[in-house]
Amino acid sequence: MKMPIMNDEYAELLGIMTGDGCLSHTGKARYIYIAGHKQDDWEYHHNITKVLFQNLFSKEINIKERKNENTLFIKFSDKVIFNELSKFIPVGKKYDSLEIPNMILKDASFFFAYVRGLVDTDGCIIFSKQHRKTPYYPRIELTSKSKPFLISILSELKKHEFYGSVSHKGKSCYRLELPGFKNLKKYQELIGFSNPTKRKKSAPSQI
Incomplete structure (x- = not known):
């Protein structure tokens, strides 16, 4: 199997794997695993994740x-793909050593695709009231157990004139917040959403 070179599709898949995926091994078996919400993420993984694996690795x-759960999952064993992905994603408990792959940082287009994969899986769009009666003020959030990882993502985003913060979310989790309409507009223009559930929620008619 010929391994893919880094491009936008590969960067987006790495974002997906970093967000809701993991690499693990049991004995000689090497597993690639991705989880998602049964309703909210079905179309996304069927039309995006599945296609990315086909395009990149055939x-x-x-x-x-x-x-009895609202969960979908992708799980398969492939040593060649596992070894390739493990060049960029930690095996096992990923959060202790999670970082943006150097290859992703070589091109802004790669970084945007990587963030798109992250937010489409491990992120969300929420609206707050901000002293109004109905929620209207948008915030893009990305959660992780690794604070340094989120700080590095925010640092790169700031180079493209995004603004935001990283803070605690619960006892053992952190969140990166990109608040406001300017951030949302810039995100839609530079990065975008591949996940139709999040894209629909961010549409102008929903704001």
Whole structure:
């Protein structure tokens, strides 16, 4: 199998894997795993994640659902793909050593695609009232157990005139916030959403 060179598709897949995926091994088996919400993420993983694996690795993957749970998952064993992805993503507990791959930082287009994959999986768009009766003020949030990782993401985003902060979210989690209409507009223009659930929520008619 010929390994893909870094491009926007590969960068986006790495963002997806960093957000809701993991690499693990049991004995000689090497597993690639991605989780998602059964309703909110079904179309996204079917039309984006599945296509990315096909385009990059010529790998046909299946999306399954957990009974009695609102969870879908992708899980398969492939040593070649595992070894390739492990060049960029920590194996096992990823948060202790999570960082933006150097290859991603070589091109702004790669970085934007990487962030798109992250936010489409591990992020959300929320609206607050800000002293009004109905929620209207947008915030893009990205959560992680690694504060240094989020700080590095924000640092890179600031180079492209985004603004925001990193703060605690619960006992063992952190969140990166990009508040306001200017951030949302810039995000839509430079990065965008591949996840249709998040894209629909960020549409002008929803704001």
